[in-house]
Amino acid sequence: MSRTFSVAAGRFSGQPMFNTLERVQQLERQGKSILHFELGQPDFPTPGNIVAAGITALQNSETRYTSSLGMYDFKLAVQQVTSHSRNFTPDIDQILVTPGANAIIYYAIKCLIDPGDEVIIPDPGFPTYVAAINACNGVTVGVELREAEGFRLQAADIEQCITSKTKLIILNSPSNPTGAAMSEREIRDVYELALHHDLYLLSDEVYSRMIFNKAAIFFSPSMIDHCKDRTLILNGFSKAFSMTGWRLGVAIGPGALIQKMGLLNETIVSCVPPFVQRAGIEAMLGDQAVVKRMYAEYRERCRLLVDGLNSLPGISCRVPDGAIYVFPNITETGMSSVEFAEYALDTAGVAVLPGNCFGAHGDGYIRMCYVNNQTCIREALSRLGKVLEGKKCR
Ligand SMILES: Cc1ncc(COP(=O)(O)O)c(C=O)c1O
Structure with missing residues (x-):
């Protein structure tokens, strides 16, 4: 019997967002300033x-x-x-x-x-x-x-x-x-x-x-x-x-x-x-006061991010009902989801996930988590605005 892995092991694929995180951390180690919108990891400490x-x-x-x-x-x-x-x-x-x-x-x-x-x-x-x-x-x-x-x-x-x-x-x-x-x-x-x-x-x-x-x-x-x-x-x-x-x-x-x-x-x-x-x-x-404050802040961030994204060329973003994500449509930028995510990371230092990480029908979209404070959201919107301005949108 040779030393091979099981057939089942060949089918394991894990979570694609962790690969993006690896790449982002590598860029940070090289000294690049990155704003994080890729992982669904709340920035608040546990209450x-x-x-x-x-x-x-x-x-x-x-x-x-x-x-x-x-x-x-x-x-x-x-x-x-x-x-x-x-x-x-x-x-x-x-x-x-x-x-x-x-x-x-x-x-x-x-x-x-x-x-x-x-x-x-x-x-x-x-x-x-x-x-x-x-x-x-x-x-x-x-x-x-x-x-x-x-x-x-x-x-x-x-x-x-x-x-x-x-x-x-x-x-x-x-x-x-x-x-x-x-x-x-x-x-x-x-x-x-x-x-x-x-x-x-x-x-x-x-x-x-x-x-x-x-x-x-x-x-x-x-x-x-x-x-x-x-x-x-x-x-x-x-x-x-x-x-x-x-x-x-x-x-x-x-x-x-x-x-x-x-x-x-x-x-x-x-x-x-x-x-x-x-x-x-x-x-x-237990007491839900801190949790309620976190949720109030998420609401604010969501509004800020959606309004800001909708003012950028080539992007349209519907208001989500809940969770901690926005899922803007980026088709009018002329880029695929993967191209957009790479462009945003390389030129603006903004880390997002391409929509097709979530299935074939996610292409044409990116996912951004609003788990970053309002200053970072404003900065990300401003950086994205600058790099998208030069791009010809459809
Ligand atoms: C829809 C959905 N289900 C399940 C999970 C898993 O969460 P947990 O951290 O509790 O394993 C996540 C985490 O991102 C999620 O988004």
């Missing part, structure tokens, strides 16, 4: 009360293994917030605590998808969906999100893609990368479709608290079936509470599926550190 809860847990020696599905107290907190935010109380055995939300995508797909099974995802959409589907030898079926429809996933488009091999539909509202939030009607239509064709729904709700457009709402398919039937919620603490490095996520789903995903969690990481879970309890139930 002090959450950090303090983690430290207290460490000082109380909460440093041992804990239940592989999550601490009981953490699950009680999840029950409490779910009953307020989504109007139902999941059973304790419907809840799984994970090291970040990303892991839930893989766990869900591994537990539901056999080789050749099809998963319907939004295109453009979060790259881990494709990476996890490929890792499990499933088939990705991207449904185009159109700017003319506010980038909101439409049940009619999904229906066209359903075959006898379809097993799962992934929803992400508000969305990364577009910031679009689906309406209650749109989510109910997708749920009806899933019911009719007997499919699972993975609802990626990591931005559920981050609705910044007054005209938009958050609605979850879990409000229909209470995660008893076919809906699996994926949620995380990274963005909502500025906790990217803590690695904390939570899944709520049908009990039998959660138990299987729990076995996978146990196999890979054993459990999530108890002091991290204590910090998570404080994030859910």
